[in-house]
Amino acid sequence: MSPFDINEDPKDLKKKWANAMIRLKLDNDFEPVLIKDFLDNNLSIKCCHSKHGTILIEANKYEWDVTLPERGWFNSVGGAHFCCHYSIRQWQKGVCNMTMHFFRPTINWRTPSFMLQLGAKPNISNFDNVSDAWEGRHITLDQAVPLLRGYRKLEVAISREIALTLSPLSECNLLVIWYDLTPIGWYDDKKDQILINNTAFHQELFDFVKRNKLSCLISTA
């Protein structure tokens, strides 16, 4: 079912949806597309798709998913992002600046100017990786370690709640474990051991290890 009201004024429709990302069902899978414009009395929608480029979609012939991604970690280009919703009046629809907040809590000292200086250039994989925010696909612990140790990622989401990052401390080279927005301990990849500093989250980590059938030991740092 189309979420677009074709009887709505095209200007209002564009105001609500333009530059927002929603998911479109193509080949049995929902894939994110960026809404650009409404044409032919709102019956056709000009969208951008990561693989197909600019495409024209007949609004009523496809299945749309306007659900926003759940709160939590997901993997994206260069590392992992955390996404959460805003509770403001969301007159704009889909995933956009008004409805969602994406950030990297591992580096909350990162400033806009720093981001610009980093010059993280846009590339096609950015777009693809955003779909992970919906899908909840995460990298396993085994896959995460070489990515981090090889400096191919700064942080890796291994579940919606848990992420691993490189250590910001010079005296410790272990990987930092985050639970949601809180660093809670270390992962020693050589010994395959989790060292918990913030013991309030022991049960959460224990559950994660058990559910994923991991062999690593958990101990208090």
Place this chain on the structure above:
Amino acid sequence: MLNFDSLADDPILHKDRVLFSPSIQPLFKKIATLLDIPWTSIYANDPLNPTLGIEIEAENIDPDASWEPLHGIWIQKEDGSLRKGGREYITIPLQFSALLKAFQLLATSIPEAKFTHRCSTHVHIDVRHMTRSQMVTFILLYALCEPLLFAFAGKFRRHNNFCVGIEYTNDLNEMLLTAHHGRIASDNLQKYAALNILPAYVSGQDVTRYGTFEFRHLFGTLNAITLMDWCSLILRLRMAAIEIDLSWLIQKTRYLNVDSSYSILLEKIFKDSLSIFWNYVSINDLPRLLEKHVSRVKQSVLHHEFSRKLSDTLPEENSQYLKGLKRMYPHAFKSKITLLPPDPLCVTSTEADLALLHYTWSSTLIETAPLAQEPTEDST
């Protein structure tokens, strides 16, 4: 993270007593007769028997119907978000015992009312007498029980943009800070949160200061049983916030995911009203529903030096993180980079990251995406 140790046990909110002229007494007495309550309980300011204010949005109302208050109990207002003659019906502040009659009167007054996805029911509950620590407790209890409240309100409301739950946002810390300081701690708090605490603190813009917390979860309805059940759950939550000691709750939360004593805590909060939830969730679902919320609460209230140090420290020279940054973004390190410490008031303050991510989507598509398929000529 907040420090609750120094929290003074003083009520911070207005204890305003509404003073009425004697001329209004006849109206109150008339209302009291209709609702079968003592007239002194209308607009009552009783800390142990708080008043509630209900807002019900309905559509399909006869456009020629009068805009006069219904029975002196329900005020009618226009609401721009509604269609087909939509109106919002708002009660005067009433104690729980008066609500059933009030709902029945409204239902008989607007039999043509229809409730669509645009309609909702908002319940304001009086928090004027609560101390700061009680209000912090109220918010924490709510944060723990939110999934149950959304189970009652239904899946559609859970994903609604006009009652966004703590489950999805980062608002919990800011709500706790606000309750802790007795004033709004962040511009991020907005009235469209499922639990809207702004009416207790601010007046202006889109919000009026009522001295209430507003629960926005429920769908539009005039089903008296649903409405009474919903109001009783909210009332129980408020009563529990007064009865339960904050430090006990924090300690309890620390081990709640370990001993899985969810149902014991819920019984303590909702008492005999707890059974209302069993129509919507199974007792076996409690761990799945609540454990993430318990963890969220722990993040907000349990202090830990390690967590603070790691999240606030700039990456040190020779640290793995800085090496990773230099390896991944070598061009950026050719010029001098200034790292600024995080804003202590804003734990997750990187608006720029969304801007960047969004920029990357748009730019990717505009500048670098190949125009591989153009199904029709129009698409060019």
